Amino acid sequence: MTESTESTDGSESSAGFPPGFLWGSATAAYQIEGAVREDGRTPSIWDTFSRTPGKVLGGDTGDVAVDHYHRMRDDVRMMADLGLSAYRFSVSWPRVQPGGSGPASGRGLDFYRALTDELLAAGITPSLTLYHWDLPQELETPRAGGSAAEGGWPQRDTAYRFAEYAGLVAEALGDRVDLWTTLNEPWCSAFLGYGSGVHAPGRTDPVAALRAAHHLNLAHGLGVQALRAALPGRARIGVSLNPSAVRPLTRSADDLDAQRRIDALANRIFTGPMLSGAYPSDLMADTAHLTDWSFVREGDAATAGAPLDFLGINYYAPTVVSGSPPGGDADRHDDHGASDHSPWPGAQSVTFHRPPGELTAMDWSVDPTGLYDLLTRYAREAPGLELMVTENGAAYDDKPGPDGAVHDPDRIRYLHGHLAAVRRAMLDGADVRGYFLWSLLDNFEWAYGYSKRFGAVYVDYETLERTPKSSARWYGRVARTGVLPSAVPDAAR
Numbered sequence: 001m002t003e004s005t006e007s008t009d010g011s012e013s014s015a016g017f018p019p020g021f022l023w024g025s026a027t028a029a030y031q032i033e034g035a036v037r038e039d040g041r042t043p044s045i046w047d048t049f050s051r052t053p054g055k056v057l058g059g060d061t062g063d064v065a066v067d068h069y070h071r072m073r074d075d076v077r078m079m080a081d082l083g084l085s086a087y088r089f090s091v092s093w094p095r096v097q098p099g100g101s102g103p104a105s106g107r108g109l110d111f112y113r114a115l116t117d118e119l120l121a122a123g124i125t126p127s128l129t130l131y132h133w134d135l136p137q138e139l140e141t142p143r144a145g146g147s148a149a150e151g152g153w154p155q156r157d158t159a160y161r162f163a164e165y166a167g168l169v170a171e172a173l174g175d176r177v178d179l180w181t182t183l184n185e186p187w188c189s190a191f192l193g194y195g196s197g198v199h200a201p202g203r204t205d206p207v208a209a210l211r212a213a214h215h216l217n218l219a220h221g222l223g224v225q226a227l228r229a230a231l232p233g234r235a236r237i238g239v240s241l242n243p244s245a246v247r248p249l250t251r252s253a254d255d256l257d258a259q260r261r262i263d264a265l266a267n268r269i270f271t272g273p274m275l276s277g278a279y280p281s282d283l284m285a286d287t288a289h290l291t292d293w294s295f296v297r298e299g300d301a302a303t304a305g306a307p308l309d310f311l312g313i314n315y316y317a318p319t320v321v322s323g324s325p326p327g328g329d330a331d332r333h334d335d336h337g338a339s340d341h342s343p344w345p346g347a348q349s350v351t352f353h354r355p356p357g358e359l360t361a362m363d364w365s366v367d368p369t370g371l372y373d374l375l376t377r378y379a380r381e382a383p384g385l386e387l388m389v390t391e392n393g394a395a396y397d398d399k400p401g402p403d404g405a406v407h408d409p410d411r412i413r414y415l416h417g418h419l420a421a422v423r424r425a426m427l428d429g430a431d432v433r434g435y436f437l438w439s440l441l442d443n444f445e446w447a448y449g450y451s452k453r454f455g456a457v458y459v460d461y462e463t464l465e466r467t468p469k470s471s472a473r474w475y476g477r478v479a480r481t482g483v484l485p486s487a488v489p490d491a492a493r
Contacts, residue, residue: 022434023479024086060449100136240312245370254323277305312390
């Protein structure tokens with residue numbers, strides 16, 4: 001795994017990735033599928049949120065997105081042509097279980113059966129995520145005429161509904177899919193959806209955000225139990241978190257305490273229960289003025305700690321924090337959208353700083369060392385647990401050139417640096433089994449609408465024509481050879 005190798009063009013490479021390493025790309029159902037009213041699908045909280053004036057840039061919605069629902073077979077052929085060995089996709093909960101309760105929809109499941117069959121026929125490993133933020137709207141507002149503040153993830157029942165849904169999908173697709181992820185980035189679901197309100201359902205209640213975080217933990221554990229009961233023994237089950245590489249601005253006591261507070265809210269609120277079966281005591285102390293945590297029942301944290309086969313790490317940029325200056329207001333350059341409401345309950349005094357250096361089109365810092373730090377951290381904290389980079393990528397202002405090609409050298413440099421960080425973490429003992437580039441396609445980027453392009457494949461939003469960018473071809477070569485060139489090619493500079 002660590003020996004020097006030669007790349008196919010003869011240039012020296014410092015190391016190769018091991019055989020069997022998964023080279024994939026990732027997407028999410030609401031961001032790419034479209035067809036929101038077809039085959040019995042009912043609305044999700046993102047359908048409602050995106051149609052609410054002022055919530056999404058430009059009034060964009062995922063109604064059509066990039067029409068993957070109708071172009072799926074062509075998209076799979078494109079993945080195969082690029083050389084991908086794995087594809088991480090999410091299942092739309094309201095497509096396969098309309099309304100979030102009752103029996104599964106055969107028409108909804110048929111789409112995912114066809115998708116996985118196409119992937120397997122192309123030699124691509126399917127990796128299925130059960131929940132990537134598209135909660136059925138009926139679970140958020142469970143009664144006709146009911147209050148928008150009464151349902152959703154702050155309510156315990158939603159965790160049980162998720163476990164039921166997980167079992168339905170496992171029974172339908174367990175013969176085809178061996179890689180299963182319960183939740184994607186539950187931090188965003190809880191704290192952006194119910195704290196700052198910049199994500200669906202757009203609520204702004206710090207206690208509801210903490211309740212949502214707990215019930216997402218519970219849903220994860222119950223979901224793992226449901227999957228274990230329904231899936232064959234070969235299946236591997238994990239979760240995809242977006243842990244923050246939290247760094248103090250200085251080594252002062254105030255800045256170190258700010259780091260501790262944000263690490264608790266960003267990371268340990270999930271890894272505590274999921275990996276250790278307990279919530280961190282400092283988190284509960286920091287938020288005691290908001291809640292007594294009585295919504296956590298005996299045995300809940302242990303349920304959330306159901307044994308996993310792998311931990312997925314989603315990483316984009318590090319987080320730099322400090323204590324607030326005396327008499328000053330805390331700034332929040334935390335890369336999580338503009339809002340008058342903080343997604344950090346009990347940590348409003350913390351100041352967030354934008355790191356110096358190169359930025360992406362999202363104004364996110366380009367710093368691969370954060371990915372290395374997270375992979376080696378969780379290798380230490382959860383020894384024996386396999387790791388996967390389930391999302392990593394960057395948005396840039398990509399445009400076709402006069403020749404119709406889309407050259408994106410910045411993304412190639414970004415990928416090269418972050419893949420080098422993955423390889424270095426592996427050399428230092430992290431058991432990383434795969435890397436999934438975010439994202440396969442330009443798509444609906446949540447509250448940013450269609451204004452930010454993360455895709456390795458360019459999508460013309462008028463015609464929906466797909467054009468692989470230079471980065472897609474570059475990444476495909478790395479995927480096919482398992483070798484990361486020692487330097488970015490001159491053509492990418």
